[in-house]
Amino acid sequence: MKTSTFFAGLAVGSVAAAITVLYSTPQSGSEMRSSVATASADLKAKLKDVKGRVNELKESVSDFANQNVQPAIEGVKDSVGGWRTADEGSRNRLENEIQEIQSAIEELERHVAAQHNH
Template structure:
């Protein structure tokens, strides 16, 4: 949900609530006009506050976007460098493990041949 849509909904709901309260209470004409005028002034102030908050939110999002554009590529490059370094550091172990696995497979084959010849 977009922030502007949400804030518009809140503002519309506030106006509807204010109008409902004003017209549902028994008041004289002068009192009603005074209440409507006061409610109008209050709503104008609330709309100003909402506008200030929306502007602040836009500025924060803009700042965050700018920071992300600067920070994310550097972080990705750092991660790539770390992965490359890790791969280089594990390469000797990988080669050693491959040699050991090949030796185990050869030993198993020899053992199977020995067992096969003994069973004959």
């Protein structure tokens, strides 16, 4: 369940409970207005608290991401860099071996041609 959905449900439930209590209790007009004003103030305070908690949650998630995800990304970058370096060394070694094979083939062709001409 998403946290924002939970807090929204909490706020809606609080409003519904306040309205139910207000309308189910027999009161005079001035008492009703006073109750509504009190319930409204309580609701505003609860919503402010919910908003503060949501902001704290956002900060916690952001801190978690910065502390845990960023090092993992750096580790992957380092691994890829190391792989590229290793790959470049292998590529250079393979190019040298291919060059040596080509030189050996050319030498063999010259040797066969010289044997054939004799």
